[in-house]
Amino acid sequence: MAYMHLNHIDVCYDKKINILENLNLEVEKGELVSLLGPSGCGKTTTLRVVAGFIEPKAGSFQLENEDITKVPVNKRNFGLVFQSYALFPHLNVFDNVAFGLKIRKLSKDEIAKKVNEMLEICGLEEFKDRFPAQMSGGQRQRVALARALVIEPKLLLLDEPLSNLDAKLRVNMRMEIKRIQKKLKITTLFVTHDQEECFSISDKVAIMNQGVIEQFDTPENIYQRPKTEFVARFIGFENFIPFTKEKELNYKAQNGQLFDSDSTCETSNCIGAIRPEDIQIATKEKSKNVVKGVVGVRTFLGKSYQYETETDLGKFLVNMQADINLKEGDEINLYFPPNKLILVQKSNA
Amino acid sequence: MRKNKLLTIFTIVVFAFLMIPLFIITVTAFGKGTAITFPIKSFSLKWFYNVLTLDSFKTSFLTSLEVALLATFIALLVGVPAAYALARSGIKGRQLIKSIFLSPTIVPGIVVGFALYQFIILTLKIPVFAGLLVGHFLITLPYVIRIVGSSLEQFDFSIEEAAWSLGSGKVKTFFQIVLPNITSGLSAAFMLAFINSFNNIPVSMFLSGPGVSTFPASLMNYIEYNYNPSVSAVSVLLMLCTVIIMVIVDKTLGIASLAK
Amino acid sequence: MKKRYAFLMIVPGLVILFVCLAMPLLKVIMPTVFAGSYPFHSYIRFFQDEYYLGIFIRTLKIAVITTIICGILGVPTAYFISRCNKKLRGILLAVSIFPLMTNSVIRSFAWINILGSNGIVNTFFMNMGIIKTPLKLLYTDFSITIGSIYLFLPLMIVTVCGVMENIGDDMMEAALSLGANRILAFVKIIFPLSLPGIIVGEILVFTGTLTAYTTPQLLGGNRNLVMATLIYQRAMSLSDWKGAAVISLIMILVTVCVIKAFNTLADKLDKRGENHA
Numbered sequence: 001m002a003y004m005h006l007n008h009i010d011v012c013y014d015k016k017i018n019i020l021e022n023l024n025l026e027v028e029k030g031e032l033v034s035l036l037g038p039s040g041c042g043k044t045t046t047l048r049v050v051a052g053f054i055e056p057k058a059g060s061f062q063l064e065n066e067d068i069t070k071v072p073v074n075k076r077n078f079g080l081v082f083q084s085y086a087l088f089p090h091l092n093v094f095d096n097v098a099f100g101l102k103i104r105k106l107s108k109d110e111i112a113k114k115v116n117e118m119l120e121i122c123g124l125e126e127f128k129d130r131f132p133a134q135m136s137g138g139q140r141q142r143v144a145l146a147r148a149l150v151i152e153p154k155l156l157l158l159d160e161p162l163s164n165l166d167a168k169l170r171v172n173m174r175m176e177i178k179r180i181q182k183k184l185k186i187t188t189l190f191v192t193h194d195q196e197e198c199f200s201i202s203d204k205v206a207i208m209n210q211g212v213i214e215q216f217d218t219p220e221n222i223y224q225r226p227k228t229e230f231v232a233r234f235i236g237f238e239n240f241i242p243f244t245k246e247k248e249l250n251y252k253a254q255n256g257q258l259f260d261s262d263s264t265c266e267t268s269n270c271i272g273a274i275r276p277e278d279i280q281i282a283t284k285e286k287s288k289n290v291v292k293g294v295v296g297v298r299t300f301l302g303k304s305y306q307y308e309t310e311t312d313l314g315k316f317l318v319n320m321q322a323d324i325n326l327k328e329g330d331e332i333n334l335y336f337p338p339n340k341l342i343l344v345q346k347s348n349a
Numbered sequence: 350m351r352k353n354k355l356l357t358i359f360t361i362v363v364f365a366f367l368m369i370p371l372f373i374i375t376v377t378a379f380g381k382g383t384a385i386t387f388p389i390k391s392f393s394l395k396w397f398y399n400v401l402t403l404d405s406f407k408t409s410f411l412t413s414l415e416v417a418l419l420a421t422f423i424a425l426l427v428g429v430p431a432a433y434a435l436a437r438s439g440i441k442g443r444q445l446i447k448s449i450f451l452s453p454t455i456v457p458g459i460v461v462g463f464a465l466y467q468f469i470i471l472t473l474k475i476p477v478f479a480g481l482l483v484g485h486f487l488i489t490l491p492y493v494i495r496i497v498g499s500s501l502e503q504f505d506f507s508i509e510e511a512a513w514s515l516g517s518g519k520v521k522t523f524f525q526i527v528l529p530n531i532t533s534g535l536s537a538a539f540m541l542a543f544i545n546s547f548n549n550i551p552v553s554m555f556l557s558g559p560g561v562s563t564f565p566a567s568l569m570n571y572i573e574y575n576y577n578p579s580v581s582a583v584s585v586l587l588m589l590c591t592v593i594i595m596v597i598v599d600k601t602l603g604i605a606s607l608a609k
Numbered sequence: 610m611k612k613r614y615a616f617l618m619i620v621p622g623l624v625i626l627f628v629c630l631a632m633p634l635l636k637v638i639m640p641t642v643f644a645g646s647y648p649f650h651s652y653i654r655f656f657q658d659e660y661y662l663g664i665f666i667r668t669l670k671i672a673v674i675t676t677i678i679c680g681i682l683g684v685p686t687a688y689f690i691s692r693c694n695k696k697l698r699g700i701l702l703a704v705s706i707f708p709l710m711t712n713s714v715i716r717s718f719a720w721i722n723i724l725g726s727n728g729i730v731n732t733f734f735m736n737m738g739i740i741k742t743p744l745k746l747l748y749t750d751f752s753i754t755i756g757s758i759y760l761f762l763p764l765m766i767v768t769v770c771g772v773m774e775n776i777g778d779d780m781m782e783a784a785l786s787l788g789a790n791r792i793l794a795f796v797k798i799i800f801p802l803s804l805p806g807i808i809v810g811e812i813l814v815f816t817g818t819l820t821a822y823t824t825p826q827l828l829g830g831n832r833n834l835v836m837a838t839l840i841y842q843r844a845m846s847l848s849d850w851k852g853a854a855v856i857s858l859i860m861i862l863v864t865v866c867v868i869k870a871f872n873t874l875a876d877k878l879d880k881r882g883e884n885h886a
Binding site: 374433460461465486568591595 | 619
């Protein structure tokens, strides 16, 4: 049995629009699971259902085999880190972090011990007496984290905690969060819209689109084998070819051409997706999976050039090494290796 | 969010406390007898007719309107450029100058009325209406400075600079670019200044004279000698005006602007 | 270049203020400072006179009671309103603002209807047979106090509500997530953060009640004078300009001192972290 279970969760707003529909999510103990998706996909709503701020219209939420769907927020013992950090401006760092412990009526000595320990883990000892207004964004973030962790919560919930930080700080802080999470072995739900950030630290990722989880898997699996068009687009696939299935491993494109692919597809209609850097220039031997095209606009990406290429099947973006110098108007044969041509399902619009 | 039942009941009681006295006035306005009774025994509109025909009320109402409009207008004329200069120029002592402009609010109204009466009416022998204008200007100016000032403090002056760079002169820019974009502040200031001038009593009590009296002052005099439903009727009419003004403000500015 | 124009736009207002406010005040009040055997003689005499001292104390007493009760009634109400959804909040705020825009004569008159000898309270109790003769509720300190509370409570509600609305929802959510129930969260987080706004509201209530004229005049009459009605009586009925001037300066000074005291208090509390993280 998984540590945390969301079962058939329905959440609607104003009795009309369903924000979440039949959502299911399982998280194992000690895992760091991310909810990833564009704004409006429902990831924050899901987090707030877990936290207890939103009561689902239907469905249940189990933690360690106990149904806690109806348990009020202040009794759930989850640590929350808000996007705005929500530090109490009138309390200094020590009192902010100690707040949850004071409510749990621990003795003064115990509180001091736990708070100081946590401040050390988060690198905040020298800021003990400072007030939030006197601290930088990264420091405040760490205070928010310390405050949530010191109560030894059953779950750690982070709502886009890094989006207010600049790029370099974001990279450092996500390593910090992962380090602390692993050290304390705390089960964590992490909401973000940044794919790189999410993939770098998560054990599993749930990619969400319009209230539905389109794929839930390890970052590596999602990266190699996206399941749907939406997921593929999200992780860097730029080229898509609609296919109808002829027989096993044979897929027909709009212009009648047949393609091979190493991945499989259950339905009769699917979409072939390939990354710009995986398209190769055809050598004479290969005739299947080859498309003729004309080179268009070229952009310089540093390690490679990206060429817009017009073909019968539409426009493709192709990345080539910088030493291969193609010019506008060149005719070229594009080869789509079967092991790089991934078949994905169409997403619900 | 789930609400605390106790807090809800408490709030209902507080709002009842605020509304019931006004409700009582409204009911008594429709009574027939000369004594004010609640609940009323019979229904009549005669007190409303009475009020609308009373000369003293009619003239004082008009006087109040005139004074309020003029005083507010002058306050805008003097106050808006001053607020603009304070927000834009960055001269030293801005806070001090702003406090000076807001100083009439620290002086109790009754003292302002008294001092003006002594100085302007008795010593300088300025006519009553002008004296009223001076007094009400002191009431309206702080509202203009405070509300228009805060609008300007939040104003994005880069649009002014954009206009300058496109060739528009400074004065022209002020009228064509700055003013149109602070209309909500100007309207809120106008509304609040006007209402507070119209409703003012302490200053007006001192500065009213024979034949020239503001509406609240004449109302107060009336109450001292006449305790009958006329007063209720006047109150209802005034409250009606207030509701109408609030509806207009809500449609144009939003009620929140009055809460600042 | 800007400086010259800036002064041009500010100076007219300052000049008018000087002529219309500063000069009259100085002209009327300055003489009283030096009247008598030594400076401020008249002022010492004011406080030595039992009658005047009584009025001064009565005014202070009413102001303090009104301020306290407006706080007790206003803060929870403002909190309730600030937590309502937008639509309800707008309606409740409008209902709160309505009395503020209604003339204070009307608002005081309302209580004459209720507290008078033929008023609602007395008629009710007499009909019930609880009392034989009407209670003297009007023209007492009590009626002035109730009228003042009625006058200033909406102001308190609107002011405090404005401050509380600015406290983000995430403050309450953070407190809840850490285990606090709603009451504890209010006491430990929301209330301290609203304190500066509450103090501003109380300043307005206190100084307003201290200097009010209409309500004490209508509900207190000439038997229960407060500072403001005393000035009017001295000046208009008794032609004692000097006396009225003395009382005026005392009023100004007390108002200024109270505002300064409250502001220092507010500053001290604010130092513990003013800006939201």
